[in-house]
Amino acid sequence: MIVTNKTAIKDFIIFGFPGLDPMYYGTVSTLLFFNYMAILVGNIFILVFVGVERHLHTPTYLIFCHMAINDLLFGTVTLPKMISRYWWDDKIISFGACFTQMYFVHSLGAIQSLLLLIMAVDRFIAVCFPLKYPVLLTNNIVSMACGLSWICTFLRMMGVIYHALTLSYCNSNIIVQCYCDHTSVTNLGCGGDVKYVQTVAVSLAMFSLLLPLSFILFSFISIFVVVLRIGNAEGRSKTFSTCTPQLLICSIYYLPRCFVYLANYIGFSFSLDIRILLILLYSLLPCAVNPIIYCFKTKCIKDILMKRLKNAKVGIKLHSKA
Template sequence: MSLRCESTRITNFFILGFPGLSQEYYGPVSALLLVLFLAIAVGNIFILVFVRCERSLHKPTYLIFCHLALTDLKFGTVTLPKIISKYWFDDSIISFYGCFVQMYFVHFLGASHSFILMVMALDRFVAICAPLRYTALFTNNTVSVLCGISWILPMLWMVGIVLDTLRLPYCNSNIITHCFCDHIAITVLGCEDVREVEVVALGGAMFFLILPLGFIIFSYFVIIVAVMRMTSSNSSRMMALSTCLPQIIITFLYYMPRCFVYLANFVGFTFSVPVRIVVVMLYSILPAAINPLIYCFKTKDIKEHLKKKLVTRKINSSTTTG
């Protein structure tokens, strides 16, 4: 009972950020994080607006890109402003419940992103392996339903995880050793046995990461086999595979660093706390800033529409000046 009483003393958490970072680097670090935040915001909003305005891009593949852009935009908005504020304004305090809200969105958006990547792999699987039935099987409505499920399932799961974590008494340190509130960083501050909570959360995380990853690996393996069995020329095969290139790059950027960190921990190789936080920030934030560039420069239809826009603008400007 005393633990419960003690737990009421914590009303705020302190975001530690990058441990050991000298104060002289606070300015450059906050500026770098601000640039990343602006890149995420501008790039992903551009993709959402561009696809929305170009009716010819209202196709399943590009609707999936919009859902991915939305998760990236929301993730950057949820995580970066607070850590920028810490280093720019020396504001490390986040309210007790505010921290849990941030934790909810961090894991909810990560799980949704993972499921939407699975929908993207399914899109390429049907397009390559059943091209004649693609337009009938994979419509915009189909994508909306599948992506809707990808948002709803993690949303419901994270409500349970947050409530389970909230019931813990918090009477130890209130310092979050991370750049944002995540499940592990919060539960280690609990002052009773948290193994049950951690096991439940880990099980859910594995479901939302491993299940989509397993399907993605299987689908792209089948796609490669199907392309290799085509009787057409090598150039046609390469063209078929090239339609999967943006999706493969995006999936690689999301999963590979995470798998590397998990495997490193599994074989007994542990990172120091500062290195681990830097690595987590890199694989959490960088893909959200890079993905819009992949959509624009590695996707044929978007690239061609951008070229047409630029050419039209140049012609109009030259006509005006002439």
């Protein structure tokens, strides 16, 4: 352990997986690199595709675009440093860069939760109040809601990070995690204020997580009730299919987090490596998987892709005959 104090500390060491044998560093860095490529390609594709297809300029797809931007930013903030950690054994991150990364990691995580809330509101109104949907949810209203989510979260998170900066860091500069997060960094603080700073941050995190989750659960229960009241099976299937992408995305985001928090609450402990792996899975997997859900579980996008694919095949056949 490297003992330091607040004035001497200039950088942190990203330790990563404590139990990982160095012979597997190349494999891990390759997996992380392909994950980052999947995040880049998938989310940029969604942004370009929705931007080009003008009839997709609707509230639902506007939310998808904000989700794609968030996933793209989160992957870019975290993965390059993680890849260099295992590819070139680049473990050092400066004090300022660590706190900057921490700021964006927690800001983007909180924004994701709010965007899922807006997505749930979109489906709730579309299914439960379809006649009022064009009035209650316009592109301008969704843009304002998404914009406020970004602005308010970035402003709020400045206070959380400033609060962490008030601590003295004198225990160690080794971060046992793959990126700088609030808990891992503030655990390195010393003095009686550490627990207070952590409690405030956890309380705000729970508020950001559980308040949107409460309405999301309410909205989907309401949607299920409405769907069950539909007389014919085809109508039920069609209505429910419009909510499938949102339901899958919410499940991928919330279920692993709730599992980890519940396990901690009941006293079930994981090894440090497993805990870090679970955090990476629920943080980074959705960023890569969400574009696939948009493409294959959203009817409009899937239909356009299939149509473009068929036209491309026809064009290739005609060119080969010519």
